[in-house]
Amino acid sequence: MPVSLHVRNVEDDLAVALKKRARQNNRSAEAEHREILRSALKPRLDAEWERRAAALREATKGKLTTPSEILIREDRDFR
Template identity: 40%
Template sequence: MATLTVRNLDDSVVRALRVRAAERGRSAEAEHREILREVLTSIRQPSSRAAAANRLAEFRHRTAGRTSATAAELLEESRQGRIADLTDGSGA
């Protein structure tokens, strides 16, 4: 196994590490290892990225061929609704 030395940490970070370790019944070194393991293994999970890509592909398949309003159309509809609200629906 490799050894890792971390220098120039703020005292508050070291203190927080020691508190967290004590709360979990570990040494500060063991807690440091666990934090690194948790963070780095969660980053390397291509399965979650692949799952998201699959869900997106399924959504695209389900909605293929559907048309939707353009942003300009939605904006105009919103504007007309606000005008109607401001003029009590009379349009004038």
């Protein structure tokens, strides 16, 4: 669910730089602001995902699993 962020008291030179960068990337200042936030925070999100995936792999290490295509076929045959 998207939220609105309001940034107050931004220095004039930063606002000008944001608008210039947005123009260079053919985006609005608002779209450029979103892209800056996304690129700044994405590595952290990726790192968290990797950490959770590693924890899941560790928790299921050595356990027998059934390939998903077999489970899907069994479910379809059951119906």
